[in-house]
Amino acid sequence: MITATHYLLLSVGLFSLGVIGVLTRRNIIIILMSIELMLNAVNINLVAFSHELQNVVGQAFAVFVIVIAAAEAAVGLGIILAFYRNKETVNIDEMNLLRW
């Protein structure tokens, strides 16, 4: 029997993977993917809690998160593209005009 605790463990694992990815990877695209992992961990949480509590708000919330994540990814990739056109790299260690 899979309970809410199992889902919670899964989401904690996924979230931690995302955070570690953001903090250790140097490629902007991979950082963006790690952020998406974090947001999906949030979605797993929301849907699992929604099922556990028999309350539909969590599922509606998850839909909002998915939509916003998509909008954010679109804008983010646009920004990364503009950066790439000028610098020809997607490595954050190459961002050195402003002290990081």
Add this chain to the structure above:
Amino acid sequence: MPAWFSLNDLYYLLPELVLASGVLVLLVATALTPKRRQGWLSWLALGALAASAAAVLAVARPVPVDVARGLISVDAFAAFFKGIVLLAAALTVLLSVRYLDTEGARHGSYMFLVLCATLGMMFMASGTDLVVIFVGLETMAIAFYILAGLLKPDRRSNEAAVKYFLLGAFSLGILLYGISILYGMSGTTNLRALAEAVAARGRDPWLMLALILVAAGIGFKIAAVPFHMWAPDVYEGAPTPITAFLSVGSKAASFAMLLRIFLEGLPSLSGDWTILFYVLAVVTMTVGNIAALTQSNTKRMLAYSSIAHAGYLLIGVIAGTTRGVAAMLIYFVIYAFMQMGAFAVVVLLRRADVIGDELKDLGGLLARQPFAAVAMLVFMLSLGGIPPTAGFMGKFWLFSAAIDANYVWLAVIGVLNSAVSLYYYLRVVVFMFMKHEAAGSQPALSPALTTALVVTLAGTLVLGVYPRPLFELAELSARALGVVGVSATVF
């Protein structure tokens, strides 16, 4: 059982609806106007902001009104923050008009994004449901990511956008994870219901984890140390009017969100989050001020100064009293005037041949542009908290609210920090009044820039000597926080 949604609900959303229609009209007009004749779109944006401000006044009621069954609250607290945000947006438009021409950027899409960000901020201030607050936050943030990178050929702007986007999205993930746990522990996203559920549950480890995650997520947005790393880079790289809007509008809206979530949604855990914010406030003030001491770039210096101000403002949250919240509200109005004013002078220094954001570019400003130099002097004194400017009154109220709530040491640390901050504020004055004239063409005022400078200067001076009406308004607004409203459908 009241209906889910009625025409009355729409009526109370009038300020947001007016602004949203402005956004749509602007979008269509941008598509239809050739690039070089887009100047008038700035005035359209200003008109939409003014109409929205009028609507805020029109729907203001003495008692809080709950719209759409408690998703949104139309109360004095929200109205106060909407006023601040609209003021900041209007000043941003005034600062941008000539700046955009100098940079060769398009007016239409820029103004569209500024209005989108403003709309998001308004929902952050009035939302009483975590979903509404989150969607408002992202409406603002996504618009700001684009605005920060708007100057596409400029590498600094590119970098600022990438950094802001990555850290903004990262902080959103953290905030949302905290919110998802709050939902799981309480079964609701409504702040009032959340407060009851959390109080019934008492302290437990999951709630503590959620508390820390939410505080960290919001900490990024208000640029509190140690979540401030993005701020100096983004402030330096973004177009200057956007930097001004970020430091005033985005900060005000994020603080409104913080007050809503913690004072309205989690009051029963105040013992825990007070300690958290106490540490954040002390570290933020101190690190912000010390880092500002060594900066040679004006925008970067103002970024660290704005970080330090986030520390001062947290004092109001820690006090947690009506007086503390009122002091924060007052401080935000004053901060909007002095910070926008200071950035107006930086915008003035941007000319075709000079970027103008280094401290040395301020050299000899008194001889070249006396009005701007004197105005900048007033803004610097006000940011440092010297009477008779408004900044002194703001700090006085914040620190006295802390003493009132028995946080004497916090007030002492705040005062010591203000003393340190005077060094770098007065350094600006030394450059303007005592150094030789900087290189480059003569900085010239434009009508829009002059208006912005006059408004911010008047605000900074008048609120310094006659602050009483503002105090009364702020007290009234602070009292509205957390009061359960009347449903809009019964009106």
